[in-house]
Amino acid sequence: xxxxxxxxxxxxxxxxxxxxxxxxxxxxxxxxxxxxxxxxxxxxxxxxxxxxxxxxxxxxxxxxxxxxxxxxxxxxxxxxxxxxxxxxxxxxxxxxxxxxxxxxxxxxxxxxxxxxxxxxxxxxxxxxxxxxxxxxxxxxxxxxxxxxxxxxxxxxxxxxxxxxxxxxxxxxxxxxxxxxxxxxxxxxxxxxxxxxxxxxxxxxxxxxxxxxxxxxxxxxxxxx
Amino acid sequence: xxxxxxxxxxxxxxxxxxxxxxxxxxxxxxxxxxxxxxxxxxxxxxxxxxxxxxxxxxxxxxxxxxxxxxxxxxxxxxxxxxxxxxxxxxxxxxxxxxxxxxxxxxxxxxxxxxxxxxxxxxxxxxxxxxxxxxxxxxxxxxxxxxxxxxxxxxxxxxxxxxxxxxxxxxxxxxxxxxxxxxxxxxxxxxxxxxxxxxxxxxxxxxxxxxxxxxxxxxxxxxxxxxxxxxxxxxxxxxxxxxxxxxxxxxxxxxxxxxxxxxxxxxxxxxxxxxxxxxxxxxxxxxxxxxxxxxxxxxxxxxxxxxxxxxxxxxxxxxxxxxxxxxxxxxxxxxxxxxxxxxxxxxxxxxxxxxxxxxxxxxxxxxxxxxxxxxxxxxxxxxxxxxxxxxxxxxxxxxxxxxxxxxxxxxxxxxxxxxxxxxxxxxxxxxxxxxxxxxxxxxxxxxxxxxxxxxxxxxx
Amino acid sequence: xxxxxxxxxxxxxxxxxxxxxxxxxxxxxxxxxxxxxxxxxxxxxxxxxxxxxxxxxxxxxxxxxxxxxxxxxxxxxxxxxxxxxxxxxxxxxxxxxxxxxxxxxxxxxxxxxxxxxxxxxxxxxxxxxxxxxxxxxxxxxxxxxxxxxxxxxxxxxxxxxxxxxxxxxxxxxxxxxxxxxxxxxxxxxxxxxxxxxxxxxxxxxxxxxxxxxxxxxxxxxxxxxxxxxxxxxxxxxxxxxxxxxxxxxxxxxxxxxxxxxxxxxxxxxxxxxxxxxxxxxxxxxxxxxxxxxxxxxxxxxxxxxxxxxxxx
Ligand code: NA
Ligand code: NA
Numbered sequence: 001x002x003x004x005x006x007x008x009x010x011x012x013x014x015x016x017x018x019x020x021x022x023x024x025x026x027x028x029x030x031x032x033x034x035x036x037x038x039x040x041x042x043x044x045x046x047x048x049x050x051x052x053x054x055x056x057x058x059x060x061x062x063x064x065x066x067x068x069x070x071x072x073x074x075x076x077x078x079x080x081x082x083x084x085x086x087x088x089x090x091x092x093x094x095x096x097x098x099x100x101x102x103x104x105x106x107x108x109x110x111x112x113x114x115x116x117x118x119x120x121x122x123x124x125x126x127x128x129x130x131x132x133x134x135x136x137x138x139x140x141x142x143x144x145x146x147x148x149x150x151x152x153x154x155x156x157x158x159x160x161x162x163x164x165x166x167x168x169x170x171x172x173x174x175x176x177x178x179x180x181x182x183x184x185x186x187x188x189x190x191x192x193x194x195x196x197x198x199x200x201x202x203x204x205x206x207x208x209x210x211x212x213x214x215x216x217x218x219x220x221x222x223x224x
Numbered sequence: 225x226x227x228x229x230x231x232x233x234x235x236x237x238x239x240x241x242x243x244x245x246x247x248x249x250x251x252x253x254x255x256x257x258x259x260x261x262x263x264x265x266x267x268x269x270x271x272x273x274x275x276x277x278x279x280x281x282x283x284x285x286x287x288x289x290x291x292x293x294x295x296x297x298x299x300x301x302x303x304x305x306x307x308x309x310x311x312x313x314x315x316x317x318x319x320x321x322x323x324x325x326x327x328x329x330x331x332x333x334x335x336x337x338x339x340x341x342x343x344x345x346x347x348x349x350x351x352x353x354x355x356x357x358x359x360x361x362x363x364x365x366x367x368x369x370x371x372x373x374x375x376x377x378x379x380x381x382x383x384x385x386x387x388x389x390x391x392x393x394x395x396x397x398x399x400x401x402x403x404x405x406x407x408x409x410x411x412x413x414x415x416x417x418x419x420x421x422x423x424x425x426x427x428x429x430x431x432x433x434x435x436x437x438x439x440x441x442x443x444x445x446x447x448x449x450x451x452x453x454x455x456x457x458x459x460x461x462x463x464x465x466x467x468x469x470x471x472x473x474x475x476x477x478x479x480x481x482x483x484x485x486x487x488x489x490x491x492x493x494x495x496x497x498x499x500x501x502x503x504x505x506x507x508x509x510x511x512x513x514x515x516x517x518x519x520x521x522x523x524x525x526x527x528x529x530x531x532x533x534x535x536x537x538x539x540x541x542x543x544x545x546x547x548x549x550x551x552x553x554x555x556x557x558x559x560x561x562x563x564x565x566x567x568x569x570x571x572x573x574x575x576x577x578x579x580x581x582x583x584x585x586x587x588x589x590x591x592x593x594x595x596x597x598x599x600x601x602x603x604x605x606x607x608x609x610x611x612x613x614x615x616x617x618x619x620x621x622x623x624x625x626x627x628x629x630x631x632x633x634x635x636x637x638x639x640x641x642x643x644x645x646x647x648x649x650x651x652x653x654x655x656x657x658x659x660x661x662x663x664x665x666x667x668x669x670x671x672x673x674x675x676x677x678x679x680x681x682x683x
Numbered sequence: 684x685x686x687x688x689x690x691x692x693x694x695x696x697x698x699x700x701x702x703x704x705x706x707x708x709x710x711x712x713x714x715x716x717x718x719x720x721x722x723x724x725x726x727x728x729x730x731x732x733x734x735x736x737x738x739x740x741x742x743x744x745x746x747x748x749x750x751x752x753x754x755x756x757x758x759x760x761x762x763x764x765x766x767x768x769x770x771x772x773x774x775x776x777x778x779x780x781x782x783x784x785x786x787x788x789x790x791x792x793x794x795x796x797x798x799x800x801x802x803x804x805x806x807x808x809x810x811x812x813x814x815x816x817x818x819x820x821x822x823x824x825x826x827x828x829x830x831x832x833x834x835x836x837x838x839x840x841x842x843x844x845x846x847x848x849x850x851x852x853x854x855x856x857x858x859x860x861x862x863x864x865x866x867x868x869x870x871x872x873x874x875x876x877x878x879x880x881x882x883x884x885x886x887x888x889x890x891x892x893x894x895x896x897x898x899x900x901x902x903x904x905x906x907x908x909x910x911x912x913x914x915x916x917x918x919x920x921x922x923x924x925x926x927x928x929x930x931x932x933x934x935x936x937x938x939x940x941x942x943x944x945x946x947x948x949x950x951x952x953x954x955x956x957x958x959x960x961x962x963x964x965x966x967x968x969x970x971x972x973x974x975x976x977x978x979x980x981x982x983x984x985x986x987x988x989x990x991x992x993x994x995x
Contacts, residue, residue, distance in 0.1 A: 013529040014522050017317055024318075024499035028492050035827050035867075046846060051839055054311050054851060061314050061536070062305060069278075069532020077534045078276035079588055084243070085274035087235045100275035107283045117299040122739065140742065140798055143759045146834040147851070150759075155707050156305050163304075202820060231791045306736045311853060424860040490864025493856055550730050682862060682884075 009071050009165070016064035020057045027053035055147040059155055066162025073104070073169035074185030097183065106169035115159035123153035148219040259553055263288055267545075277591045278534075281541040285548045295551065300544060307543035308536050311495050313426060315414045317532035318498030319366035322479075324528045326365060328516045329509025331476035332374035333470075335360045338477075341469040344458035348450025350386055351396045352443050354379040358400035359439040362407035364479040364501070366414070368626050369633045372401030376641050387456045390642060392651035396446050398638040398649065399656035400439070400611065402623035405589065407435035407481055409498065412589040412622055415539070419546070419597040422611045425487055426493040428644030429678040430612040431619060437673065438620070438663050445659050457495060475508045486682070533577040535590055549599060559603040569607050573668050576600055577621055584625020588633055592625070593618060609671075616674035620664045627653050627660070687722040688910065692731035692748040693737055695729040701874065701900060701936050702750055703727050705806060705929030712921040717914055723748075742799050747906050750806060750898045754835045761794050763982045765974060766836035770844075770893050770967035771992075776934070778990040779807070779895060787985050801907050801923050803900045806929040808872050809937040810892035814885040815868030818953045820844070822966045831857055831869040837974050838870075844969035854879075861885060871995070872896050874933070877940035882950045889953040890941075893963060900926075943958065 027050045034045035072078050085096050123142015130136050142153045177183055235243065255265035263284060270280035289295050326332065339356035346352055357375045363370055376397040383393035405412045408428035417424045449455075461469070470477075482504055486497045509516040516524065549555060562572060579600075583592040597618065603613045626634040628650065635649050644652070667673055692710065696702050703725075712724035732740045738759055740746050756764035766772065773779040782788050785803035792802025795861035813819050815828060825845035832838040832849045850866050860866045862884040869881065870893070876882055900922065907915065945952055955963070971994070975983055986992070 010526055013533065014525045017321060017529040017532070018525050021315075021321065021364065021499055022494060024314075025503045028496045030498060031829060031848060031850065035829055037827055046827075046843070046848065049839075049843075051849060051851060055834075057314060058309055058311055061532075062308055064317070064529055065308060065533045065536035065540070068529050069537040072530055072534045072537070075530060077530055078278060078537070079591075080274045080276045080280075081271045081587065082274045083585075084247075084272045087243075088240050089235065089237050092237075092240060096273050100273040100279075103270065103273065103275045103283055104279045107279050107286065110286060111282065111301060111304060114297050115304065118298040118301040121298070126594050141760050143738065146758045147836075149758075156302070159301055159305050166632065180355055213252065296743045296745050298743055299740055302736060302739055302743075306733065309735060312856070406885075423856060423859050425856070425863070488863055490860075490862075493852070493860060493865050496865075547731065 006074070009067055009074075013064050013071060016060045016067075020060040020064070023053050023060075026050070026058050046156050055145060060147070062155075063158045063162075065138045066158040067165065070162055070166040070169050073166055073173060074184060076173075094181070097177060098174065101170055101177065105167050105170040106176065108163045109171060112160045112163035113166055115156070115163055119153045119157050119160055121155065124157075127151065127153065138205045230595075231323045244503050259292060259552055260289075260557075262292075263548065263552070276537075277587065278538040279539040280441055281538075281545045285541075285544045287291065288548055293551065299610045303544050303547055307540040310418060311493075312414065313536070313539065315368075315409075315498040316319040316411055316423065316535055317528065318495065318502045319411055319414070320532050320535075321525070321528040322498065322502040323365045323367055323370045324508040324524050324531075325502065325505035325516065326361075326476070326479075327370055327374045328520070329505065330472075330507075330513045330515035331364070331479075331508065332357070332361055333378055334473035334513075335476055336375065336378055338466075338469040339521045340458065341461035341466045345460035346447060347457060347475060348446045348455050350379070350383045350388065351392065351446040351450060351455075351459040354383070354393070354396050355400045355439055355443040355446060357398065357501055358403050359407060359435070360480075361475070362403040362405075362411075362435065364476065364483065364505075365404055365524055366409040366411040366498075368402045368404035368623065371404035371638045372397060372634050372637045373641065376401060378640060380638075380642055386458075389453075390452070391648070392446075392449070392455070394638050394642050394649055395652040395654075395656055396442070398634045398653050399627050399660060400442050401634050401637070402626050402660075403435055403439055403442075403628075405550040406431050406438060406616075406619050406623055408432065409494075409501070410619065411535075412593055413619055414494070415593050416597055416615045416618060417592045418539070419542075419594055420601045420611065420615075422615060426612050426678050428484070428487065428494065429681060430674045433677050434616055434620065434663075434667055434673055437659070438623075439661055441659050443477070443655055445656055449655060470625055475512050479504055479508075527572050539593055539594060542591065545595060546598035555599050555602045558599060559606050562603050563606060569609060570669070572603065573617070576604075576666065577617070577668060579624065580618060580621040584622065584628070584632075589622035589626065592622065612678050613671040613674045617664070620667045622661075624657065624660050624664055627657055687720055688914070690721060690723045690748050691726065691731070691746040692723055692750075693729075693731050693740070693746045694750050695725040695734050695737070696727065698727045698877075700878070701808065701929060701933040702806060704932050706750065708928050709921055712924060713918055716917050716921055721914060721918065723739055732734075735878060741901065743747035744903050744906060746903075748900065748902050750900045752808075752833070753805075753897050753899055754838075756795070756899070757836070759795075759798055759800075761791075761798070762977055763791055763794055763979050764899075765835070765837045765978045766791075766983055766986050767895055767897060768835050769971050769974070769978075770841045771964040771994075772986060773895050773990055775892075776807075779897075781989045782986055783807075783897070785989060787982070787989055790985075791982070795901065795905060799904050801904045802899050803902060803919070804926040806895040806898040806926060807925070807933045808898060809874065809933055811870045811872055811894045811896060812833050812876065812941075813868065813870050813889045813891050813893065813902075814876060814881060814887065814950065816868050816886045817862075817867075817888075818887045818951070819868070819889045819891075820953060820955065820959055822962055828868055831860065831866040836977065837970055838894075840973045841967055841970040844876075844967050845876040857881065858884060859920040870894065872937055873944065874936045877944055882944045882947060885950050887953050888944060888950050889955065891941055891955055891960065891963060893967065905913075923956070 020190055030048065030050045031047060034042060036042065085093055088096060126136050126139040126141045129139060142151055145155060173184060251265040251269055254261045266287060267280060267284045270283055271277060286300065289297060289300065336353065336357045338351035339360060343349060343352040343356055354375060360373055361371050361374050379397055380393045382389055387542060408431050410431060413427050413431065414424055417427055418503055479501055483497050483501050485493050486500060492500060510518060579596065583596060626632050629635060631645050635646055638651055639646055692706055694702060694706055706725050710725050713721050713723050732746065737749050737751060738755060741749050753764050753767045788805060795802050817824060819825060822845050825847040828847040829850050830842045830847045831852045832842060834851045839849045852860055857869065858879055858881060861869065861881055882888065944950060
């Protein structure tokens with residue numbers, strides 16, 4: 001069950017960043033090509049409307065940010081000021097870490113609830129009651145987004161959904177910490193990719209010049 | 225949330241208690257300064273627990289709004305969405321994605337070969353090549369740690385094998401890597417523009433000349449120290465070898481043309497340029513250099529998304545924090561105070577630098593800019609300081625902050641690559657760091673350095 | 684004395700712009716005439732809430748008064764306000780004020796009430812000019828031109844109706860986008876064109892007066908209706924005078940801006956002959972047809988009746 005949630009989270013954010021990139025690339029290509037006076041092609045391109053691309057990209061990234069932040073708790077990517085904590089005696093450090101995790105859970109839980117209330121009042125209430133055929137006379141039909149004209153309450157629901165998920169992740173990390181004393185840690189000093197192109201390639205890079213390799217005696221005179 | 229870092233001593237209970245007491249006293253004193261004091265004391269206290277900076281910012285705002293104001297708290301939830309609902313901000317994930325494809329994609333390796341063929345035969349040749357490769361890579365990547373990794377992971381072992389002292393290589397690359405945020409594109413510059421509503425394109429242009437100057441300066445220090453230490457030189461490459469190295473790296477170098485050329489020739493906006501560079505970097509990494517197998521692409525996407533999400537989450541919460549600041553009229557009060565005390569441009573800039581350097585001790589650039597820029601910027605504008613000049617000087621200041629302890633991402637990255645401790649690295653970087661500090665003063669007090677190119681191009 | 688009633692008036696432009704000046708003028712009148720019982724706090728420059736947030740902030744009661752551009756009401760669900768974006772729907776200020784100061788304008792403001800918003804007045808910004816790097820005179824001149832617009836469905840179809848490519852861009856990036864050529868041209872009231880220095884990066888400015896840009900001053904309904912009756916009446920009087928002031932300042936500002944653009948010599952002013960203007964009007968009538976059902980045929984017809992609009 002938990003594995004599916006983990007996978008879903010990863011698939012969502014991977015898809016969002018990839019798709020947003022493709023959409024913007026298409027929009028740029030479209031704008032550039034429609035400016036060229038190529039008979040036929042120009043007419044066709046002018047008839048295509050890509051005005052929604054920017055807005056959609058923004059919303060995709062906001063959703064990516066909210067769910068990615070939850071994923072980030074699990075993978076320990078959120079940066080904090082650890083100057084003090086890391087120097088505290090172990091037992092004190094444990095208490096501080098638990099406090100910090102609870103702070104995270106508290107904040108995301110609160111924001112989730114505030115966000116849910118906002119989404120509800122900002123159009124969800126109306127939409128739900130309207131759907132159920134109930135009286136909506138006193139309710140506000142929420143706004144829509146300017147270009148795509150989607151109801152903003154659906155777009156904004158990234159805030160409560162993402163925050164509750166993040167809250168859950170904080171609690172999960174807290175429980176794991178109590179059990180094992182380990183925290184997920186993203187090593188900002190480690191960037192994937194250097195294992196593959198790292199030290200091995202560096203020797204290769206050098207070997208290309210091995211033949212010119214400096215001979216100490218020539219140093220005095222230079223190799224110019 | 226953290227675990228121990230190499231080279232840091234752990235306090236005894238007694239020492240820890242003393243430290244905590246001192247901190248408590250200082251924070252208590254700050255809190256007596258009125259509502260502003262409470263805000264900052266609370267923020268500092270929360271941050272010191274090691275919780276994510278974004279959460280500390282958000283909790284501070286919530287606490288304050290709950291207890292001290294009548295702002296409807298749903299407004300906070302709304303701000304969490306609208307805070308990043310801006311196309312300009314989207315440049316950040318795009319540049320991160322492009323950078324990840326480049327570091328995975330063998331672009332750095334070929335840039336190094338090219339740089340080495342050009343300057344390898346001078347005193348400290350490999351070191352100079354390292355500086356040049358950092359500058360080249362900086363022109364395609366928006367982040368400093370990424371530049372250190374991309375160039376350093378190849379260059380540092382090569383330098384050690386060629387007979388350079390380990391410290392020398394670490395010092396050069398750690399500091400040169402910081403060019404990543406000064407030479408455009410630059411993620412902290414985008415963050416600054418978003419926080420102050422300035423033009424990204426103009427600021428990017430403003431970073432070019434200072435970036436080239438700083439690269440030359442760092443190279444000069446390396447050359448001078450190499451000459452003194454009589455460090456090895458490479459054999460001069462033939463023009464044929466240079467041409468080959470250039471041809472091999474041309475695909476990577478062309479990205480510079482795409483990003484900067486694309487923006488300044490009007491092909492795209494800075495955000496669109498970021499997206500195009502991500503697409504381009506993907507194509508060369510996967511199809512041209514083939515250093516990234518297709519099945520690894522989702523992993524690159526996921527890592528970029530996660531890194532972007534972390535930054536965007538700090539940004540949203542920092543937007544909340546600056547909303548609280550405005551609500552409490554703090555930037556206005558600060559501006560009035562500075563103008564009222566006739567604190568001229570010179571002393572204001574000095575205060576700005578000191579404040580930023582202090583912040584650079586404990587935070588990374590984007591957070592510092594997001595928290596401090598909205599407060600300092602209005603004052604700078606009232607004093608008639610150019611937004612581009614102000615942005616460049618903040619960026620240079622951030623570069624310095626990344627290279628010194630206790631918090632300095634470049635140092636951490638370099639330590640990861642060289643397996644050197646933070647304290648040893650700190651000693652290693654000092655000649656270059658000193659040069660950077662001098663350069664920072666130059667940029668601070670000689671605005672034309674940052675303004676000449678943007679002005680020449682008509683901004 | 685009891686604590687004064689605080690009205691937070693938030694807007695997204697600088698203090699020295701016509702809207703900024705009018706907001707400050709309203710503040711002055713309101714505080715004088717209520718003898719300090721009302722305190723108006725003006726927050727210019729999106730200090731508190733940005734363009735996209737202010738409307739929701741007003742509905743939540745986080746601010747009490749706003750003056751958003753009329754285009755902002757369509758996303759709120761009151762698409763009828765897009766009628767103001769229709770090209771050439773007003774030929775001049777007389778026709779415009781017949782609507783904004785007449786029954787149709789009042790009827791439109793009434794439509795905001797179910798959203799928890801009361802509309803108090805319309806403030807002019809002015810009529811728009813069209814700028815580009817080539818003289819835009821005939822319709823064919825527009826073909827393939829990339830034109831920056833504000834986010835709006837009607838403006839989008841206006842630009843498409845003459846064969847150009849509309850592009851939505853953030854205001855802070857417009858100058859650079861024009862300079863580098865990401866977009867070729869844009870439409871603005873002269874005051875915006877001049878203060879954003881766009882005339883420096885545009886070779887030609889066509890004095891087309893083809894569209895209108897305006898604001899509505901709105902308040903939180905609950906807040907306004909909860910005010911003591913005498914205070915509300917006084918404030919409504921203040922708003923009336925502030926509106927007169929706002930429209931005068933806007934007109935003067937636009938005239939001065941146009942003179943300044945001309946004097947700068949950085950871009951050339953292009954006038955349209957009556958035939959050319961008629962051709963624009965006819966071509967852009969497509970934007971009316973395409974958006975008729977969207978905006979609501981009733982309201983468009985009512986405006987037509989008030990202004991005597993005729994595309995041919
Ligand atoms: Na860079
Ligand atoms: Na630092």
